[in-house]
Amino acid sequence: MVRSPVGKVTPQDAAAPPLPSAAILPGAVLGVMGGGQLGAMFAMAAKRMGYRVEAISDSEDCPAAHHADRVHVGAFDDARKLEQIAGSLDAITFEFENVPVEAARAMQQAVPVRPAPDVLFTTQDRAREKAFLTDHGFACAPHRVVRSRDELHAAVAALGLPAVLKTAAFGYDGKGQRKLEAAADVDPAWASLGPGDCVLEGWIDFDCEISVVAARGLDGATAVYEPSRNAHRHHILDVSSAPAGLPPAVTDSARAIAARILEKLGVVGVACVEFFVTRDGRVLVNEIAPRPHNSGHLTIEACETSQFEQQVRAVCGLPLGSTRQHAAAAMANLLGDCWANGEPDWPAALAVPGVSLLLYGKSDPRPGRKMGHLTALAPTVEEAIANVTRARDLACRRA
Ligand code: AMP
Numbered sequence: 001m002v003r004s005p006v007g008k009v010t011p012q013d014a015a016a017p018p019l020p021s022a023a024i025l026p027g028a029v030l031g032v033m034g035g036g037q038l039g040a041m042f043a044m045a046a047k048r049m050g051y052r053v054e055a056i057s058d059s060e061d062c063p064a065a066h067h068a069d070r071v072h073v074g075a076f077d078d079a080r081k082l083e084q085i086a087g088s089l090d091a092i093t094f095e096f097e098n099v100p101v102e103a104a105r106a107m108q109q110a111v112p113v114r115p116a117p118d119v120l121f122t123t124q125d126r127a128r129e130k131a132f133l134t135d136h137g138f139a140c141a142p143h144r145v146v147r148s149r150d151e152l153h154a155a156v157a158a159l160g161l162p163a164v165l166k167t168a169a170f171g172y173d174g175k176g177q178r179k180l181e182a183a184a185d186v187d188p189a190w191a192s193l194g195p196g197d198c199v200l201e202g203w204i205d206f207d208c209e210i211s212v213v214a215a216r217g218l219d220g221a222t223a224v225y226e227p228s229r230n231a232h233r234h235h236i237l238d239v240s241s242a243p244a245g246l247p248p249a250v251t252d253s254a255r256a257i258a259a260r261i262l263e264k265l266g267v268v269g270v271a272c273v274e275f276f277v278t279r280d281g282r283v284l285v286n287e288i289a290p291r292p293h294n295s296g297h298l299t300i301e302a303c304e305t306s307q308f309e310q311q312v313r314a315v316c317g318l319p320l321g322s323t324r325q326h327a328a329a330a331m332a333n334l335l336g337d338c339w340a341n342g343e344p345d346w347p348a349a350l351a352v353p354g355v356s357l358l359l360y361g362k363s364d365p366r367p368g369r370k371m372g373h374l375t376a377l378a379p380t381v382e383e384a385i386a387n388v389t390r391a392r393d394l395a396c397r398r399a
Helices: 037-048 079-086 101-108 117-123 126-135 149-159 183-193 248-265 307-315 346-350 381-395
Strands: 029-033 052-057 070-073 091-094 143-146 163-167 177-180 198-202 206-216 222-224 228-233 236-242 269-278 283-289 328-335 355-359 370-378
Touching (some): 029 101, 037 052, 052 079, 079 101, 091 307, 117 126, 117 248, 126 143, 126 248, 222 248, 236 381, 248 283, 328 381, 346 355, 346 381, 355 381
Parallel strands (some): 052 070
Antiparallel strands (some): 163 177, 163 198, 269 283, 328 370, 355 370
């Protein structure tokens, strides 16, 4: 089957050699599983390129609804309904990794799902992800999978303290994690995170955290962005900046590992690999997100191709775009806390040189909820960080 310029499927001439890639062209209908801000920014990029976008979300009033042509509500556990929706789409991608694998597999019967459901299967469970990393020789924190309190005690004896216990599934932004500092922390940690599968990781006394967004096309080509340096507050990403200011050997190593991970996983799409950089310059993989990432939002303003346009290109079998970064950049998240003193002072923030604003269209600014972000471009990364944090302080009336 090949896809015509309007995205419809037409039978391929039996005598013709198979096409290396069947590009899904503008005019086609792209589905995105999930309706959050990553889905909204995917929809913005896809709409700009002439695609129709349909989001599948558990809420009608989701960020993607402001940009997609249509939202299908509340269908993740209904395989028949999903297959039916898939029948009207030309390709499907996702914006969060906790899409049920069975749902993704059901949709794959009707339409290409990219990245493939097998990628979701590996990356949505920390135990499977760690096994993938170890099997392929990618360095990560020392760890043990634990399924009971006794196994946790044995793992603590093997890895020592401090350590961090993480649920295997459904963890994000530090949720589903406990740091264990002393023997007395072990039983309470299991009481709060057990009895499901968990992973105990040895504590890494890292120099910094970085992440690398990369894309892999249908033809196997990869395109890798500059690493972002990530600073967290209360376990939530606070500021990302690029370039990360690391020695070239560290940067090259992180980028090469990210590309190899996408190859070994067989990703067609965009993924982000998060790393710890140790004080002796080693890069250890922390986790993999098989989708665009919060730390890659600065690619919208700072790079020739944003991570969201790259997702469209990869998912549609188009050539990947250049990842070249044309200015130093920093991104600061805007959490609901910023609304504590009333509507933020956007004119003050936007008066700071090189600053742009992206709001996700969420109506309820709860503390800790990601409502939007600011990005600053500047001649140096230090200036970009200073400007974006000043702009945020002004917006949130903390200046
Ligand atoms: P994660 O959800 O695995 O990305 O963990 C959230 C944050 O907790 C990370 O960004 C680190 O700041 C911290 N963290 C997680 N695992 C470890 C570890 N093994 N050693 C040190 N810090 C960690």
